[in-house]
Amino acid sequence: METTSPAFFSGTLLSWYGRHKRSLPWRDTINPYFIWLSEVILQQTRVAQGLPYYLKFTEAYPTVQDLASAPQDEVLRLWQGLGYYSRARNMHHTAQQIVNEFGGKFPDKYAELLQLKGVGSYTAAAIASFAFKEQVAVLDGNVFRVLARIFGVADDIASPAARKVFQKLADSLIPADEPDTFNQAIMEFGAIQCTPVMPDCMFCPLQQSCFAFNHGMVQELPVKSKAKAARPRFFHYIVLEHEGRFYMRRRLEGDIWQGLYDFYLYESMDGQLDEKQLLHDLQAAGASIDTGTLILPQKSYKHVLSHQKITAWFYHLKLKLRLTEEVLQEARLVAFTPQQIEELPKPVLINNYLKDAGILVYL
Ligand code: SF4
Numbered sequence: 001m002e003t004t005s006p007a008f009f010s011g012t013l014l015s016w017y018g019r020h021k022r023s024l025p026w027r028d029t030i031n032p033y034f035i036w037l038s039e040v041i042l043q044q045t046r047v048a049q050g051l052p053y054y055l056k057f058t059e060a061y062p063t064v065q066d067l068a069s070a071p072q073d074e075v076l077r078l079w080q081g082l083g084y085y086s087r088a089r090n091m092h093h094t095a096q097q098i099v100n101e102f103g104g105k106f107p108d109k110y111a112e113l114l115q116l117k118g119v120g121s122y123t124a125a126a127i128a129s130f131a132f133k134e135q136v137a138v139l140d141g142n143v144f145r146v147l148a149r150i151f152g153v154a155d156d157i158a159s160p161a162a163r164k165v166f167q168k169l170a171d172s173l174i175p176a177d178e179p180d181t182f183n184q185a186i187m188e189f190g191a192i193q194c195t196p197v198m199p200d201c202m203f204c205p206l207q208q209s210c211f212a213f214n215h216g217m218v219q220e221l222p223v224k225s226k227a228k229a230a231r232p233r234f235f236h237y238i239v240l241e242h243e244g245r246f247y248m249r250r251r252l253e254g255d256i257w258q259g260l261y262d263f264y265l266y267e268s269m270d271g272q273l274d275e276k277q278l279l280h281d282l283q284a285a286g287a288s289i290d291t292g293t294l295i296l297p298q299k300s301y302k303h304v305l306s307h308q309k310i311t312a313w314f315y316h317l318k319l320k321l322r323l324t325e326e327v328l329q330e331a332r333l334v335a336f337t338p339q340q341i342e343e344l345p346k347p348v349l350i351n352n353y354l355k356d357a358g359i360l361v362y363l
Contacts, residue, residue, distance in 0.1 A: 004150060004209040006173045010182055012205050017185035020192060022047070026054065027184060032106035032131035033064045039123045040091050044082045047191070053082060061095075065104055068095040076259055076345030083305065083348070085257060090118030108132045121167075126183065135179040137170030139163065142190025148222030149194060152211030158225045230304060234271040235312040237353075238264040238282060240333070242319040246341060246359065247333040256305060261344045263314070264331060271311060282317070293318045298356075303349040314353050 021027070024047065026038035037057050041050045056078055061067035067075070072092055079088035094117045098106060106127065107113050113124035121139070128134035137143075144157045147169055155162035174182050193200050201213050212218045240247040240263070248261045266278055295316035303310045323333065336344065338359050346354075354360040 004206075006175075008209070009150070009173055009206070010175050010178075013185045013189060014178065014181060016193070016205050017181065017188055021184070021188055022192075024051070025058075030131050032108075032127050034058060035127050035130045036094075036106070036119075036123065037091075039126045040087060040118075041082065043123075044084055044087065050082075053079070063104075064095050064098050064106070067092065068099040072259060073343075073345055077343060080345055080351070081348055085260060085345075087118065089259060093117050094119065106131070110134050110136045129174075129179045129183045133180055135171075135174055135176050137167065137174045137179075138183045138187065139166055139170060140187060140190075142187045142194075143170060144222050145196065146186055146190045146194050149199075149212035149218060150206055150210045152215070152217075152221070154221065154223050156225050157222045158227075228307070230307055230309040232271075232309045232311070234268045235310060236266040236268060236273050236278065237262065237312060237314045237350075238266065238278070239314050239316040239353075239357075240264060240319060240323065241316065242322045242335065245335040245337055247323065247328070247331075247335055248341065248344070249332045249334065256308065257347045259345065260350075261341075261346050262350050264333065273313070278315070301349050301352060303347070310349065312349055312353075314357070316357065 026034055029035065038050075038054050041053045041057070044050065045053070057067075060074075060078060061070060070092070072089065075092045076085060076088055079085065082088070097117055098104060107115070108128075108131070110124050110128040113119055113127055114121065116124075119127075125136045125138040128136050129138065144166055147153060147166055148157065151169060153162075153165060153169065155165050157163075157166070170186075193204055199218060201207055201210070201218060204210065204213070207213050212221045246263075248263055251257045251260055251262060266273075268274060268277075295318070297313040297315060301312045301314075303312070322335075323331075328334070338354075338361070341354065342360055351360070
């Protein structure tokens with residue numbers, strides 16, 4: 001490991017930050033609620049894509065009390081497009097926890113922040129340092145990369161043991177008087193200067209003391225073991241329509257997209273549609289090819305999640321008769337007009353189909 005002094009490292013970093021930092025709304029506040037919102041959103045996406053979501057959420061819910069009392073469907077709808085919907089549900093739950101257990105006031109210590117649901121060490125460190133100036137270092141992908149390269153740390157950043165090594169190193173570097181700016185600076189440095197693929201080493205103020213640069217290891221550091229390949233899944237959606245209303249259902253716990261709305265689903269193992277099974281499923285849903293017009297899929301839709309790769313096809317069946325109450329209850333289906341569907345929280349893949357099929361024209 002190189003021996004760049006903490007004072008030199010933090011001094012250089014802070015002066016670089018003063019010259020290069022982007023102006024972002026969550027950097028101009030010490031409101032822990034806004035900081036928390038921004039961190040939850042930015043875990044999902046890059047700054048440019050996350051910014052409109054931050055603005056939407058702070059406008060719709062200016063206080064943690066507003067978020068806590070909002071209906072979950074509304075929160076999921078605002079979150080739509082960011083993915084990882086469990087984060088949105090956790091965020092909503094955490095807002096309620098803050099209101100019910102902490103009197104609506106964010107805890108002001110790192111250790112207490114960790115007690116909040118969905119708040120891990122990164123988010124707790126970010127809130128504790130940005131809002132309350134606690135001297136605790138944040139660790140995210142940017143920080144891992146910067147530290148691994150400058151200090152020549154070759155531990156696998158995907159391992160829990162490495163987290164301890166990096167945390168110890170980062171905590172030894174963070175200055176007591178400006179922990180907030182230091183944390184912002186090191187993340188910004190990783191995002192702008194010491195980027196994953198083409199870091200700007202030529203004009204880097206830390207170049208001389210950078211282990212990776214001096215040892216020709218910029219592309220080798222940080223070390224990260226490969227994640228497991230995503231599991232392929234094949235969805236055949238049956239879009240049941242009767243007189244302009246579409247039957248949808250809310251997804252349950254125990255699978256992806258919990259709480260979001262999609263259609264009657266037949267899942268196959270290999271992407272092949274078992275027609276017999278489909279007919280059986282349609283029959284079970286109280287519908288059949290004989291009772292309506294079937295529009296076969298024009299194309300497949302793909303959606304990649306962290307551990308799953310989804311391919312979906314949509315079979316649009318226009319029914320002559322409406323489904324009976326019994327069938328609707330059994331299949332947990334509810335009929336919605338396109339205007340109502342627009343307001344429902346939906347996976348992006350479903351939204352894309354609805355737009356392509358001309359069902360949603362107001363988006
Ligand atoms: S010299 Fe290159 S690898 Fe080293 S810190 Fe600077 S940008 Fe990153």
